[in-house]
Amino acid sequence: xxxxxxxxxxxxxxxxxxxxxxxxxxxxxxxxxxxxxxxxxxxxxxxxxxxxxxxxxxxxxxxxxxxxxxxxxxxxxxxxxxxxxxxxxxxxxxxxxxxxxxxxxxxxxxxxxxxxxxxxxxxxxxxxxxxxxxxxxxxxxxxxxxxxxxxxxxxxxxxxxxxxxxxxxxxxxxxxxxxxxxxxx
Numbered sequence: 001x002x003x004x005x006x007x008x009x010x011x012x013x014x015x016x017x018x019x020x021x022x023x024x025x026x027x028x029x030x031x032x033x034x035x036x037x038x039x040x041x042x043x044x045x046x047x048x049x050x051x052x053x054x055x056x057x058x059x060x061x062x063x064x065x066x067x068x069x070x071x072x073x074x075x076x077x078x079x080x081x082x083x084x085x086x087x088x089x090x091x092x093x094x095x096x097x098x099x100x101x102x103x104x105x106x107x108x109x110x111x112x113x114x115x116x117x118x119x120x121x122x123x124x125x126x127x128x129x130x131x132x133x134x135x136x137x138x139x140x141x142x143x144x145x146x147x148x149x150x151x152x153x154x155x156x157x158x159x160x161x162x163x164x165x166x167x168x169x170x171x172x173x174x175x176x177x178x179x180x181x182x183x184x185x
Contacts (some may be wrong), residue, residue: 025055025056025113026120026143030174033124034177034181056113140170
């Protein structure tokens with residue numbers, strides 16, 4: 001890959017999809033891991049990774065189709081406003097860049113979701129189940145805090161409060177997941 005190609009990828013990279021994907025993947029996988037924690041470790045690992053991969057693919061498809069639909073709607077409206085023939089703006093550099101950005105962002109969303117979903121599963125590969133559940137929660141909350149701080153930095157908010165808001169979301173997911181898991185014991 002040439003430097004020019006890498007530069008073009010970075011230019012089309014939308015960080016919000018990466019952040020959203022990491023949050024989505026880690027929280028949904030944490031819920032799966034806690035929900036399955038009454039079962040065998042191999043089931044927990046398979047459910048966590050399988051759910052994460054499915055969630056990642058879902059996010060790629062969802063982001064690509066939703067963004068593409070919005071882009072096509074805008075293009076069609078612009079063609080009508082400019083009294084252009086249907087599809088004539090598809091050859092413009094602006095349209096091609098927007099399409100490329102949509103693809104890069106959608107794939108980034110799905111890949112980061114899959115990556116985020118593996119994080120809560122990792123402790124189950126090395127630790128006893130009871131310790132792995134606690135470690136998965138702690139690691140996920142630490143990642144969420146870091147993402148919250150990053151979001152706070154971008155939005156110029158109080159970093160600690162921004163991080164703690166994300167941790168609160170993770171704690172809510174953990175509590176709901178434990179409640180559901182205990183309902184089915």
